[in-house]
Amino acid sequence: MRSRSSLFSALKAPAVLAALGLAMMLLAYTQPAWIDGRVGPGLFAQWLSKGVVALSLLWAALAALNPVTGRGEGELTPSSKPLGPGLALLGGVLVFVLLLPFTGLVVACTATALITGWGARDRHWRALALSGLFAGAATLAVGLTLLPPATRLWPWAAF
Amino acid sequence: MSNVVSWAADFADVLTLQNLLLCFTGALVGTIVGVLPGIGPAATLALLLPLTFTLDPAGALIMLAAIYYGAQYGSSTTAILLNLPGESSGVVTALDGHRMALAGRAGPAIAIAALASLFAGLASAVFIALVAGPIAQWSLLIAPAGLAGLIALGLFAAAIIAPGKPLAALTLILFGACLGLVGTDSGGGRPRFTLGITELRDGIGFMPLVMGLFAIAELIRALESGSRPQRIAPLGLPWPTRADLKAALLPALRGTGIGSILGVIPGVTTVMSALAARGLERAFKTPDKPLGEGAVAGVSAPEAANNASAQSALIPLLTLGLPGNPVIAVLAGALMIHGIAPGPSFIDSNPDLFAALIASLVVGNVILVVLNLPLAGLWASLLRVPFPKLVPLIIVFSLIGVYSVQNSLFDVWLMLAFGALGWLLVRLGLEPTPIVLGFILGPAFEEYLRRTLLFSRGDPSVFFSDPVSLTSIAIIVCATAFLILRRRYRQ
Numbered sequence: 001m002r003s004r005s006s007l008f009s010a011l012k013a014p015a016v017l018a019a020l021g022l023a024m025m026l027l028a029y030t031q032p033a034w035i036d037g038r039v040g041p042g043l044f045a046q047w048l049s050k051g052v053v054a055l056s057l058l059w060a061a062l063a064a065l066n067p068v069t070g071r072g073e074g075e076l077t078p079s080s081k082p083l084g085p086g087l088a089l090l091g092g093v094l095v096f097v098l099l100l101p102f103t104g105l106v107v108a109c110t111a112t113a114l115i116t117g118w119g120a121r122d123r124h125w126r127a128l129a130l131s132g133l134f135a136g137a138a139t140l141a142v143g144l145t146l147l148p149p150a151t152r153l154w155p156w157a158a159f
Numbered sequence: 160m161s162n163v164v165s166w167a168a169d170f171a172d173v174l175t176l177q178n179l180l181l182c183f184t185g186a187l188v189g190t191i192v193g194v195l196p197g198i199g200p201a202a203t204l205a206l207l208l209p210l211t212f213t214l215d216p217a218g219a220l221i222m223l224a225a226i227y228y229g230a231q232y233g234s235s236t237t238a239i240l241l242n243l244p245g246e247s248s249g250v251v252t253a254l255d256g257h258r259m260a261l262a263g264r265a266g267p268a269i270a271i272a273a274l275a276s277l278f279a280g281l282a283s284a285v286f287i288a289l290v291a292g293p294i295a296q297w298s299l300l301i302a303p304a305g306l307a308g309l310i311a312l313g314l315f316a317a318a319i320i321a322p323g324k325p326l327a328a329l330t331l332i333l334f335g336a337c338l339g340l341v342g343t344d345s346g347g348g349r350p351r352f353t354l355g356i357t358e359l360r361d362g363i364g365f366m367p368l369v370m371g372l373f374a375i376a377e378l379i380r381a382l383e384s385g386s387r388p389q390r391i392a393p394l395g396l397p398w399p400t401r402a403d404l405k406a407a408l409l410p411a412l413r414g415t416g417i418g419s420i421l422g423v424i425p426g427v428t429t430v431m432s433a434l435a436a437r438g439l440e441r442a443f444k445t446p447d448k449p450l451g452e453g454a455v456a457g458v459s460a461p462e463a464a465n466n467a468s469a470q471s472a473l474i475p476l477l478t479l480g481l482p483g484n485p486v487i488a489v490l491a492g493a494l495m496i497h498g499i500a501p502g503p504s505f506i507d508s509n510p511d512l513f514a515a516l517i518a519s520l521v522v523g524n525v526i527l528v529v530l531n532l533p534l535a536g537l538w539a540s541l542l543r544v545p546f547p548k549l550v551p552l553i554i555v556f557s558l559i560g561v562y563s564v565q566n567s568l569f570d571v572w573l574m575l576a577f578g579a580l581g582w583l584l585v586r587l588g589l590e591p592t593p594i595v596l597g598f599i600l601g602p603a604f605e606e607y608l609r610r611t612l613l614f615s616r617g618d619p620s621v622f623f624s625d626p627v628s629l630t631s632i633a634i635i636v637c638a639t640a641f642l643i644l645r646r647r648y649r650q
Contacts, residue, residue: 012587013327013587014330017330017334020334024337028351028352031349031351037616037617038613039612040344040346040347041344041347042351044340044604044605044609045340048601049337052330052334055330055333056330062326081383086379086586089375089378089578090578092554093554093558093574093578094575097575100571105559109558112554113551113554114551116550116554116555117547117548117550117551119382120551121382122545122551127548132551134552135551139559142556143559146563148566150566
């Protein structure tokens with residue numbers, strides 16, 4: 001008899017994919033499968049999304065019935081790792097998107113480098129500042145040499 | 160004969176100074192990034208893709224190919240020195256290569272790996288030049304139903320050999336194919352899966368997808384695993400003795416043969432070829448040490464097979480438009496960004512590009528050896544750079560790369576979304592790479608399906624009357640039955 005936690009762990013991955021497939025399926029059914037006897041935009045989309053849902057359910061069923069490993073199909077390693085690095089890296093990208101329209105590329109990249117450096121456990125302030133400065137300088141160099149002239153590098157203007 | 164002469168002329172034409180420099184740069188940066196553990200060839204290609212944006216198609220193809228095999232090669236150095244392969248195929252090399260390094264023979268091991276890779280690279284370039292043309296001619300005769308069947312077979316094969324289990328990989332491939340359908344429907348011009356977002360009418364960009372799934376998710380995975388080298392084996396002179404060369408020759412030949420043949424089969428990865436080559440060596444007596452205890456054959460055979468397989472995997476892409484593994488799928492997407500559409504008519508329509516690719520394979524492999532033997536010590540020292548120092552730079556360059564394709568902030572939002580998805584999949588213990596395969600092949604599969612149903616007036620039985628399609632379906636059904644029976648037998 002498997003524990004509730006191991007069952008939950010085994011069903012997590014197929015459940016996530018089934019949810020994604022279901023969302024795709026709902027969207028696919030807003031499109032016609034056939035138009036005047038011809039293949040419409042919805043046909044293949046419906047087949048594929050139904051395939052995602054069906055395979056996820058099959059996967060979940062096999063994972064639930066599997067008494068040996070207690071894990072679902074396709075799981076490489078169970079993950080019980082801290083969320084910090086992932087959140088910091090995604091946060092860095094988010095800050096880039098939010099800052100870019102106001103500050104330009106150099107400042108946005110510097111801020112991103114500071115946040116992602118911190119997330120990568122480079123916590124000493126001097127080391128972090130150096131990473132930020134280096135990233136800013138590299139962005140400036142790339143911006144001046146490789147990017148189109150209209151690219152906004154600074155808050156006030158392109159150059 | 161005239162074909163060979165014309166091909167040789169095309170080959171000479173593309174060997175300009177600029178193209179040589181591009182090949183050198185691609186091999187160099189591919190090796191530098193490929194050396195870093197945790198960043199595999201697919202992620203390396205994705206990260207360095209923006210470097211090619213300003214190039215013409217031939218130059219871009221040369222550089223992308225050089226990055227591709229540079230990244231493949233880079234992993235063997237870390238495998239030998241640290242027992243920490245940059246990508247999976249290096250695992251096989253590490254079995255004997257790292258033993259050699261621990262015995263104070265890291266230099267000869269790296270040299271044997273480089274020379275075996277060079278031999279295999281040159282041999283498989285000739286193999287591609289000879290075989291790709293006839294296969295492309297044959298593929299032009301295949302009906303849309305047959306091409307749809309071949310794509311389905313390729314996707315199925317990729318799912319079977321993908322890391323993890325086939326069912327999970329197949330589900331992710333189908334999900335990737337759904338993502339590939341986002342945008343304006345090619346048949347009727349209607350928006351599909353766009354959620355009313357105007358920017359999605361052109362579809363999901365390839366760059367945000369791969370940067371999110373590979374660059375961000377792979378970096379997070381590398382940070383979470385936190386595996387960094389503690390001790391680097393002393394290098395010594397990177398040159399083999401005469402006895403080493405003698406011991407390496409026949410295994411390299413056998414590895415090249417196996418790798419070249421297995422690489423053509425969609426779904427076969429370099430690690431499978433390397434494993435097969437090492438397995439074959441068990442049937443032969445090694446002149447120096449037994450396999451697993453630092454035998455030269457344990458380095459030369461898998462390295463030759465790895466390189467030969469990586470290159471001959473280009474054949475199904477160039478002739479059928481069928482990327483057999485995720486790395487080739489990233490390469491295919493990169494080529495599409497440059498307006499190069501690999502497929503049955505690619506070689507006939509673009510003889511200059513095909514010659515550029517072969518030239519890149521030949522010249523690039525020579526450059527790799529010239530580059531890697533003297534610089535092996537430098538690559539080892541790269542590994543001493545703390546990973547946290549590299550992370551901000553990799554993220555910043557990825558962001559600039561994604562943003563600069565269309566100066567679009569929306570692409571960066573997409574990259575963020577796919578980064579989050581990739582991270583979620585990694586935390587669930589899933590490998591996100593099959594999504595890219597589905598993303599690339601989904602639209603092509605739909606196109607052939609649409610054409611087939613158009614010609615047959617909606618009758619799906621045509622898939623069972625077309626010989627290529629029928630054979631593909633039969634193989635899929637038999638393989639599925641075999642997998643189910645094997646699973647039951649094991650239980």
